[in-house]
Amino acid sequence: MSDTLIEAGKRTIELEAQAVKALGERIDGEFAKACEMILNCQHRVIVTGMGKSGHIGGKIAATLASTGTPAFFVHPGEASHGDLGMITQDDVVIAISNSGSSAEVITLLPLLKRMGNPLISMTGQNQSPLAKAAHAHLDISIEQEACPLNLAPTCSTTATLAMGDALAVALLEARGFTAKDFAFSHPGGALGRKLLLKVEDIMHSGNELPRVEKTALISEALMEMTAKGFGMTTVMDGQELLGVFTDGDLRRSLDQGIDFNTATMIDVMTAKPLTISQNRLAAEALGLMDAKKITALVVEDDQQQPVGLLHMHDLLKAGLV
Known part of the structure; x- marks a missing residue:
């Protein structure tokens, strides 16, 4: 049979x-x-x-x-x-x-x-x-x-x-x-998301962007990180982005025995962090995160001013991962 x-x-x-x-x-x-x-x-x-x-x-x-x-x-x-x-x-x-x-x-x-x-x-x-x-x-x-x-x-x-x-x-x-034309006919599909979804469409902006000044103590940074829930915060000098302070920076500070009562962000931050333009495709952000083994990117506008934060969780929710 x-x-x-x-x-x-x-x-x-x-x-x-x-x-x-x-x-x-x-x-x-x-x-x-x-x-x-x-x-x-x-x-x-x-x-x-x-x-x-x-x-x-x-x-x-x-x-x-x-x-x-x-x-x-x-x-x-x-x-x-x-x-x-x-x-x-x-x-x-x-x-x-x-x-x-x-x-x-x-x-x-x-x-x-x-x-x-x-x-x-x-x-x-x-x-x-x-x-x-x-x-x-x-x-x-x-x-x-x-x-x-x-x-x-x-x-x-x-x-x-x-x-x-x-x-x-x-x-x-x-x-x-073109592939981009195809994506416009398939916005709900994986290809559509990869070719159409921009960083600005899914980033966190405004009050959701974690930020502390360069003179902030580690304790202040931890409070901001806890409040915003991204495991990191930007370090600013007014409107200028100087660096970021992350969970990894916190662990390194502990290992080095840095005094949390006196150390400021200038002492412990990661300077000149990776950033991405809000006009770039979210798929490009994913590639950058994968390549650098990081989970978040600071997003900048056309004047290279920080305007948002993109986290790996956002890419997961958008179906890009």
Whole structure:
């Protein structure tokens, strides 16, 4: 039984791989025309399809939208009952149907023609009504489905999905789409956070910034550190940052037998501490902390004045660690 299941799985993967590989020969002038139609579109791309083609269409629309091509999916059945109002004459329509004759999709063709929408078809039948009506036709035909009955959409849906990805990537490259552009479409994802989140977005500022003057005693610094809860404090000379006093500095002071009743911050602080600009990416701050084995950074503004503090815990909360 196990051998039979494994063989069926391997056969399915092999057949779908062959179906995708065959698409390479069909990336031709029609594909280029479809890309140019979308690049010239001043509005959005509308993807539609019925059944399994619809499920694949939803994913294609999502991929286009996240890679710089505004797009969304419209169900063809619902379009005939009011949702056609979601489509404007400035939209490009991608209609998907393996047979090229899905009734719900074909019903929309006269209406799309009347509105003047550029139409791109994805079908497995070059002579189908949908293929003939399209301004650009993408051939997604396959030799057979992976299903032993040659009925369940398997290879055909895989090929359709791959063709949609080919479109999205070609358009992405043509638009000069960057990682930062991608991040703006994915602000909640790890990449979005790394490329968009700045130090100033998560730093502690104002009264949250621990600070003592250079003449402060160690006891005063400890009170400030306890009150602010960061395990360190800045040491200031008015508005000028002179150094920081940390838990590590406290331990070194104890080891050296320094008199806590008379020693001031000038005697025990770490001078010229590492700082970071508030305009830098939080991911850069993380890299700096990791490299220097520290847990906090003083944040400076454009005039190199201390305006905040960034702690490793802030990066953890932001999901960067």
